[in-house]
Amino acid sequence: MEDWLGYLKAEIKGRKGDEIEVELKDTNRPDLFSLEGIARGLRDLMGVKKRFKFGEEPILEVRVRGVGIRPYIAAAVVKKVRLSNSSIRSLMHLQEVLDRTVGRNRERTSIGLYNYDLLRPPLYYELGNPNISFVPLGFEREMTLKDILKEHPKGVEYGHIIKGSYPILRDRRKILSFPPIINSNDLGRITTKTKNVLVEVTGTDLKWVEHVLKIVSLSALEWGKELHPVRILYKGRERITPDLSQEEVTLDLLELERLSGFEIKDVERHLRRMGYEVIKKGRRFVKVRVPTYRMDVMHPVDVMEDVLISYGYNRIEPKMPQLPTIGWKDGLTDKFREIGLGMGLEEVQTFIMNSKSFLEDFEVLEVENPMSSSKDCLRSWIYPCHLEFLSMNTHVPYPQKIFEVGEVVQGIKTRRHLCVTLSPSDFTEAKQMLDHVAGRLRFEYELVPQEFPWLIEGRCGKIVVGKKEIGVIGEVHPGKLNELGIFNPVSLFEIDIDSLRRFYDKIRTV
Amino acid sequence: MSGLERKVLRLLKGEMSDEELLEKGIKDIELNRALSWLESKGLVRVRREVKEVVRLTELGKRYVEEGLPEKRFLSVLAQKGELDFKSVMRYALLDAREFSAAMGRLKEKGMIEVKKNRVRITEKGEKYLGKESVEEKFLKELEEGPKRMRKGMEELLRRGIIAKEAMVKRYVRLTRLGRRVAKRLKEEVIEQITPEVIRKGLWKGKKIRAYDIRAKVPKRPFGKPQPYLAFLNEVREKLIALGFKEMQGPLVELSFWNCDALFMPQDHPARGIHDIYYVKRPKYGKVDEELLEKVAEAHEKGVDGSKGWGYKFSKKESKRLILRSQNTALSARTLAGDVEIPGKYFAIARVFRPDVVDRTHLPEFNQVEGIVLGEGLSFKHLLGMLKLFAEEIAGTKRFRFDTGYFPFTEPSVELVGYKKGFGWVELGGAGIFRPEVTKPFGIDVPVLAWGLGIDRLFMMKYKIDDIRKLFSYDLEWLRCQP
Numbered sequence: 001m002e003d004w005l006g007y008l009k010a011e012i013k014g015r016k017g018d019e020i021e022v023e024l025k026d027t028n029r030p031d032l033f034s035l036e037g038i039a040r041g042l043r044d045l046m047g048v049k050k051r052f053k054f055g056e057e058p059i060l061e062v063r064v065r066g067v068g069i070r071p072y073i074a075a076a077v078v079k080k081v082r083l084s085n086s087s088i089r090s091l092m093h094l095q096e097v098l099d100r101t102v103g104r105n106r107e108r109t110s111i112g113l114y115n116y117d118l119l120r121p122p123l124y125y126e127l128g129n130p131n132i133s134f135v136p137l138g139f140e141r142e143m144t145l146k147d148i149l150k151e152h153p154k155g156v157e158y159g160h161i162i163k164g165s166y167p168i169l170r171d172r173r174k175i176l177s178f179p180p181i182i183n184s185n186d187l188g189r190i191t192t193k194t195k196n197v198l199v200e201v202t203g204t205d206l207k208w209v210e211h212v213l214k215i216v217s218l219s220a221l222e223w224g225k226e227l228h229p230v231r232i233l234y235k236g237r238e239r240i241t242p243d244l245s246q247e248e249v250t251l252d253l254l255e256l257e258r259l260s261g262f263e264i265k266d267v268e269r270h271l272r273r274m275g276y277e278v279i280k281k282g283r284r285f286v287k288v289r290v291p292t293y294r295m296d297v298m299h300p301v302d303v304m305e306d307v308l309i310s311y312g313y314n315r316i317e318p319k320m321p322q323l324p325t326i327g328w329k330d331g332l333t334d335k336f337r338e339i340g341l342g343m344g345l346e347e348v349q350t351f352i353m354n355s356k357s358f359l360e361d362f363e364v365l366e367v368e369n370p371m372s373s374s375k376d377c378l379r380s381w382i383y384p385c386h387l388e389f390l391s392m393n394t395h396v397p398y399p400q401k402i403f404e405v406g407e408v409v410q411g412i413k414t415r416r417h418l419c420v421t422l423s424p425s426d427f428t429e430a431k432q433m434l435d436h437v438a439g440r441l442r443f444e445y446e447l448v449p450q451e452f453p454w455l456i457e458g459r460c461g462k463i464v465v466g467k468k469e470i471g472v473i474g475e476v477h478p479g480k481l482n483e484l485g486i487f488n489p490v491s492l493f494e495i496d497i498d499s500l501r502r503f504y505d506k507i508r509t510v
Numbered sequence: 511m512s513g514l515e516r517k518v519l520r521l522l523k524g525e526m527s528d529e530e531l532l533e534k535g536i537k538d539i540e541l542n543r544a545l546s547w548l549e550s551k552g553l554v555r556v557r558r559e560v561k562e563v564v565r566l567t568e569l570g571k572r573y574v575e576e577g578l579p580e581k582r583f584l585s586v587l588a589q590k591g592e593l594d595f596k597s598v599m600r601y602a603l604l605d606a607r608e609f610s611a612a613m614g615r616l617k618e619k620g621m622i623e624v625k626k627n628r629v630r631i632t633e634k635g636e637k638y639l640g641k642e643s644v645e646e647k648f649l650k651e652l653e654e655g656p657k658r659m660r661k662g663m664e665e666l667l668r669r670g671i672i673a674k675e676a677m678v679k680r681y682v683r684l685t686r687l688g689r690r691v692a693k694r695l696k697e698e699v700i701e702q703i704t705p706e707v708i709r710k711g712l713w714k715g716k717k718i719r720a721y722d723i724r725a726k727v728p729k730r731p732f733g734k735p736q737p738y739l740a741f742l743n744e745v746r747e748k749l750i751a752l753g754f755k756e757m758q759g760p761l762v763e764l765s766f767w768n769c770d771a772l773f774m775p776q777d778h779p780a781r782g783i784h785d786i787y788y789v790k791r792p793k794y795g796k797v798d799e800e801l802l803e804k805v806a807e808a809h810e811k812g813v814d815g816s817k818g819w820g821y822k823f824s825k826k827e828s829k830r831l832i833l834r835s836q837n838t839a840l841s842a843r844t845l846a847g848d849v850e851i852p853g854k855y856f857a858i859a860r861v862f863r864p865d866v867v868d869r870t871h872l873p874e875f876n877q878v879e880g881i882v883l884g885e886g887l888s889f890k891h892l893l894g895m896l897k898l899f900a901e902e903i904a905g906t907k908r909f910r911f912d913t914g915y916f917p918f919t920e921p922s923v924e925l926v927g928y929k930k931g932f933g934w935v936e937l938g939g940a941g942i943f944r945p946e947v948t949k950p951f952g953i954d955v956p957v958l959a960w961g962l963g964i965d966r967l968f969m970m971k972y973k974i975d976d977i978r979k980l981f982s983y984d985l986e987w988l989r990c991q992p
Contacts (some may be wrong), residue, residue, distance in 0.1 A: 009913045025924075026915035027779070101779060108777075178642075205979040207820065259942065259956070261888025299945060300818035305921035308889060313911035313923055317731065318893035321883050321958075323852040327750035331756060333742075337708075344733035351872050352761065354599070365762065366790040366793050367833065371864045375873050376835070378761065393985040394575075399731065400985060403785060408859065412831060414760040414790065496599060 007274075008032055008041045022185055030102050030212070031293040034094035036219035041482055044275040045310075052221055053179075055228035057272040058240055060178055060198070064412050065126035067167045067202075070102045070179065070302050072209040073232060074241035076217035077116050081224035082190050082379050091190070093218055098241045100181075106158050109203035109212045110180030112169070113220070116196035120172040125202070128168035134175040135185040145178055149166065154182045167201065176200075192413055197224070209297050214242045220294055245290040246277070249303055253284055256304050261319065262310075276303065321451035332504050333405050336418045339402035345420060348402045350385040352378055352409070357382055365409050378409040382419035383494050384454065387476065389485035390423055390483070393459035398424060398488055405497065417471075419494040427459055427475050430491040437495070441503040447473060454480045463495060471495035513722055514544040516699065518682075525683040545682065546726040553688035557681040562674060564663075566649065570671040574649050579604055579612040581646075581704050586623065587631035594628050611669075661849045667957045676816040726777055730754035736885040737991040741968045742858050742876060743992065745903055749856045751896070754880060757857040762789060763834040765796045770805050770828045771842040772918040773946045780917070787862050788874075789831040797829050801846060804950035814945040837879040838918065842960060844881065845951045852884030852955075858964070869976045876980075879961040880944075887956040889921055895960060896925045904937050904967055906930070919959055920944050929970055938962035 002012050005022060010032070014021040024032055041276035055077075086316040095111045103109040136152050139215050143151065145166045149159040169176040175185040179202040189199060199217045202211040221227045230509060232239045251271075257263050263272070268278045271288055283339060297303060300356035308316075315346055340347060351377040356366060358469050362380050370376035379385055382404055403420045420433055431447075438445055449461040452472050455477045460474020481490060497504075519533050531541055548554040565575065576582065587593060590601065599609050613629070616622045622634030626879045631639070633896030647661055649671065655928040660669075664810055672770040684692060690712045700707060705711055735743075750756070759767075771779050779785070793896070801824055840857045849855075855887075858878045865871040882895060893911060908928035916922050919941020927937045929963075940960035941948055948957050964979060972991070 006913055011912070026763030028915065028917070037865055066780045104777065104779075110547065205821075217813045258886075259888060287984045298812065298818065299814070299920070301942075301944060303840065309913050309919050313893070314891055316890055316911075318895075318897040319881055319890045320894040320898060321884065321887055321891040323753065323854060323882065325753040325755070325850070325852060325854045327753050327854075328755040329750050330756055336741075341733045341735060346731055346734060346985070347736040348985075348988065349736045349739055350983070351874060351981055353862065368788040368790040370787075371865060371866050371873065375867070389983050389985075396989075397729070397731070401731075402985075404736075406672065410760055412760075412762040412789070413793070414762065446585070467951075 003190045004042055005038075007045055007334055008038060009309075010038065010224075017437065026296070028296040029283055030098060030387045031215050031216075031218075031291075033097045033101070034219050035090045036094070036222035037215070037293075039222060040218075041275065043051060044121075045273050047273070052224075052256070053226040054079055054244065055226060056232035057229070060348060062169075062200075062230060063121050063122055063124050063126075064235070065124065065237065066421045067125060067127055067165075069163055069165045070161075070167050070202055070204055070205065070211040073169070073200065073202045074210045074213035074239070075123075075198060075230040076213055076242045077196060077198050077216055077228040077230060078220040078224045079116075079196045079226040081195060081197055081220065083190065083194060085192060087223050088190055088192070091216075091223075092259050094216065095293075098215065102208060102212060103203070106111045106180040107161050108205050109208050110158075110210065111189060111216055112177045112179060112183050112200045113190050114176055114183070114198040114200070115190065115194050117194075118187050119176070119198065120174075123167050123171050123176065124171060125167070128175075128178075130166050131176070132168075132473075134178075136182040137188055138182075138186050139185060141176060148178060148181060154293060166171065167202065169202070198230075202410045210239075210241055210243060214244070214293055217242055217490060228247045231484050246292050247297070248279070248295065249286060249290055249300055250290055251286045251303055251307075252299055253286065255300065256307065259301065259304050259330055260308060260316075262316070264307060264311055267307055270307045271303070274306040275307070286348060294453070308460070310361075317329045331508065332501060333416060335441075335504055336405045336437075339437055339443045340405065340418065340420065343403075343420075343436060345401050345403040348386070348404050349381065349405060349406065350389055351375075352407055354379050354385060354388075358388065365412065367438055375473055380408050380410050381472070381494060382406055383421060383472070383492050386421035386492065387486070387490065388421055389482070390416075390421065390486050390490065394485055394487065400488075401425070416498050417494055419492065420493040421490060422492040423430060424488040425491040427473075427491050428477075430473055430493050434493050436493075440507075443500060443503045465492070465500070466486050468499060512547070512718055513545070514540050515548055515600075515718060518548060518741070519684070519688060520545045520553065520695055520701075521734070522682060522692065523559075525681050528680045528682070531682070542701075545680070546602050548688070551687055554682050555685055555690055557683075559679045559681070560691070561677050561679055562659065563656040563677045564652065564659045564667070564672045564799075565675050566652045567670055569671050570649060570652070570666075573651055573671055578646065580616050580621075581639065583609075583612045583616060584631055584635050587622065587629060588636060588639055592628050592630045600628060602637055602900040656665055669818070733797055736854075736982075736988065738968055739980075741971070742964065745777070745858075745878060745962075745964060746858050748902060749878075751878070752854070752902075754854040754856040755850075757840040757855050757880075758859070759834070759840045760845055761834055761860060761862075763839050764797055764807070764828070765830040765832055766802065766828040767839040768832055768835055769848070770823075771801075771947070771950070772836075773808065773944055774917045775809065775821065776824055776827050777821070778917065784864055786835045787833040789833070794829040795829060795831050797825075801950065802828060808946045808950050812946065813949040813954055814979050816944075816946050818946070821987055834992065835861055837861060837961070838959065839875045841879060841881045841957075842947070842951075845883075845948065845953055845957065848885070849953070851953075852882075852990050854880065854882045856880030867885055867978065870980070872977055875965055875977075878964045879959070881957050881959050883953065883955050883957040885955050887958055889923075889942065892923065892942060892958045892960070895958065896923070896938070896940055899960070899962060900925060900927050900937060901963065909937070914939050914941070914963075916941055918944055918947050930968055935966065935970075936963060937967070941984060 012020050013023045099106045099110050128144040131144050133144040135142050136148055149155040161180055167179055175184055176187045199218055199220055201209050201213040202294040229240045254289040271278055277289040297427045355374045356377045362375040364380050366377045401422045405418050408417050409416055422429055443465055446464045447461045448464055451457050452460050456475035456477045462469045463471040471494050474492040528567050548950055549556055586601040621632055621638055623630045623632055690966040700716050809819050809823045837857045837859050844855050860874055861877050862874045865873045901905055904927050906927040910926050911923040912926050914922040914924035917952055922941035924939050925937045926934050928934055943957040943959050
C-alpha cells in the first residue's frame, strides 16, 4: 500500500486496526483530499475500471437573484447512492477539509449536501430577510437568520464572512441553507437512507466554486451511479454545472527526455496509470486529456512529473552533474569568528527575535502577527541578548567571556555584528580586545563619549572609523545588572562588521 | 613523603589553626589527609577544640542570591508604588508564607503602610531598602563558610535561614622531629621555579619537588566554537568544496522574493499570518517594476505555455515587508541578479516562521538551500546531487527518493535516508524550478533547487531531542559539548 500511495504523493502516518492514517503532501491536489479521491487514483494506477452514468440535460434549476457579497453558486445531483455511516463520515470530512483549505475557511467557497428527493424545485439563491427562520442542522427549534449568527456555533464562527447580508438557498417551500453558515436540519441532512444527493457550492470566485463542486460531486459519485447537471440562472446568462470538460495538453517527448535525463519507453502506459486519457500519439508529440478534477496541471511539466512518478523515482540511476564551478564563501564572518576564538572567548548563538518589553530601551522592528509577547520584534543590537544570556547563567562558574557574530536589523536593514561580552571584566579589558580586533583588521578607530542604553554614562561611547559610527563600547550599568540578577561586572563592545569589509578585503590573502 | 606533607611541614610556624593553613592555599581534603599522615608519623601534634558555629541553610543560600523576602517586598513597592497583595507576591516572586511573614515584619517596623489590601512603602522603608542591613552583611559573610553565632542574629535562626552546627577546630604545631625534617626540606628541595632559581642556577645539586601529576585540577573555560554553528560551518565548507558559491540576503524580505517570484499564488495558505511574520512598520518596500510586471504576468496569465493561476495579482501585496520564511528567496534573488551559468549556489541562513517555542518548534531557525543551473541538467542530475548529500552530508548509504510537492518546483522529490537509531527520516526536498519561476528572470536553462533539513541532522548527530539547544542559553551545556 505504501508504494501505491507514494504515486499519489501520500504517506502513511499511522495505523490503527484496519485503518491507516494518510498524509497528503501535494496541497495543490484537492481532488485527492478524500478517501474517494485516493480510491480513484489507485484505481487508475491498478488499471481497474468503474463505469458511471453522466446525465446530459440539467435536471434542476437554481435561480440566482443578486447575492452581491457571495455571487456564485454551482450544483450537481448524484443519484442512486448507497451510503453507510462511514461513507457519510468520509464525505463530511472532505467537505470540512475543502472548506478550510481551498475554501479559505469558507470565505472563498463553502459546500452543502442535501436530500434531493425532499426538494420542491426550482431552487432560489438570493438574499433573505434576517428575520425569517428555519431549523438549522443540529438544532430542534426554528431560529431566525439573525439569531443563528449570534447563537449557533457555526454562526459565531463564520458569521463575519457575510458582512451583514443574509444569503439563503431555498426551494419553493423551505430554506435549504444559510450559506456559508449552516444547512437546514431536514433538507440538509444526509443519512444512510438518502438515495439521491444534491451537492452545492457557493462562493466569491466562480472558477473555484465550480471546481470545488466538481471535486465534491465526483467524490460523492464514488458511492452512487449517476451524476446529473444543474442549470444555474444568473441575471442574463446561464451556466450548466458541473463542467466536466477536459483540457488537452500536448506532451513533447523530446522535452520529457531532456527533463528526465533519459528516454522513457511506454510513456502512454504511464500517462494512463496517472489518470490521463491519451488521444493522439505521434513520434515526438503525445496529446492527452487531463482528468477533469485536476486543477493543478498548468504546464506540460506537471504532466511530465506524473510520468516520472509512474516510472518510479527509485528506478532512475542518479548522475552527478559535472559542472566547472568554483566554490566561494564570504569569509568576513569567518574572520571575526576566528578572532573571537583566538581571544579565548566562548562562542554563543542567541535569537534574533526577542521581546519588545525586554528591549524597550532600544529601537526595534516589530512584527505584526507575533505568536507570543516573548517573540515580537527583531533585535537591533546583540549586546542586550548577551546580557539576557549571562542572566540565565549566574550559577555557572565565572569568568564568562562570550562572543557572537550574528545578524541584527536596524531600520529594515540587516547588518552583521560582532559582539564581545565579558564578565567579570572592566572597560580596560574590553578596549584591549577592541584594540586587538582593530590590529587584526588594520583599521584605526576613535572613541567618542555618548550615552547608550544599559551602559554607564561616562564609561561608554561610540566607536568611530573614518567618519562612520560602527559600534559601541562600555561597561554595563550596575542598576541593569542588579535588575538582571547578574552580580559580576560586565563590559562589552559591539561592532558592525559589514562596514569593515574594505579592511578585510585588504588583509585577505586569497 | 608526599608533596602535600612537605607543603604542610614547610608552612608550619609555631601553632597554627586549620583556618590559617587553608588560607595558605591548601584544600580542605588535602589538609585532612596530610595532617593524618603527619600525625601518624609523629611529625606534628594536633590539638582539637569543638566549637558551635552557624552556617547558611539551603533557604539562606537562596536568600543571599535573590535577596531577603522583606527586601524584595520593599524594592517592588519602591519601583511600582502602591500595590495590592497579589501584585506584590507576583512581582517579588514570594510565596504565601514568605509574603505574610515579610509583611508582618515590615508592618511592625513601620516600613510599610497597609490600607485595605494595598501596601505602600514608607520613608523608613525606603531608607532601610537603600542600605545593607546587619543581617544581610552577616549572611554574606556566612557565604564564605560557617562563622560563630553573632548577637542579634537569633531571628535568622528562627526563620531557618541559618542553622547551628558543631565544628571541630584544629591547632597544629611541629614536633621536635617535625622541625628537623622541615629544616632539611627547606634546604634541599626546590618548590617553585622562580626567575631567580633559573637565573642563579639554584636548582643545582638540589631536588625539584615532584608533583602528584594524577591529582585533579580545577576546571576553567576556554574559547570554543558554538557547537551548532561549528556544525553548520562544516556543512558550509563541504558545499564550498563541491563548487557551490555562498548566497546572502536580508532578513527583512519582500513578499515578492519570498513568495511571488517563486510562483506562490498570493492567496496561498502558506502566505497567511500563521506561516509568515509580517512587519508592523514600515509595511511596504520597493521592487523593480519591470521584474514585478513579468512576475505578475506569470501569475495572472502564465508564461512559456503555462496557464498561470488566473487571478488578479496585487503589486501592492508583492511589496509587503515580511521576515524571510524560506531561503528559496535567496535563490530567487540570485537568479534575478548576476547569475553564472553554469552555476552552483547555496545559503545557510536564518528564516522565521510564526511558532511558539517548545521542544520541537522555534520561530527562527537555519535552513540550507541552494540551486544548480546549467545547460543539459535533468532530473537524473537532481537525484545525483541528492545522493551526494545523503552520502556526504547526512552520512548514510541507505536512502530513497519519495514523491514531493513544493509550489515552485516540478518535478519535486523528497530525500529520505536511513539513520541508525532513528530509522527512515526525511533529509531534504528538491525539484526543478517551474518555468513560471525561471522564465520571468530570463533564465532558459534548467535550475535544480534543493534544501536540507539541517537542524534534524545536527540533533541526530548530537543526540539532542530539544530543538532549543541549537540556540542554547545554557553555558554549562555549551561548555560540555565537543
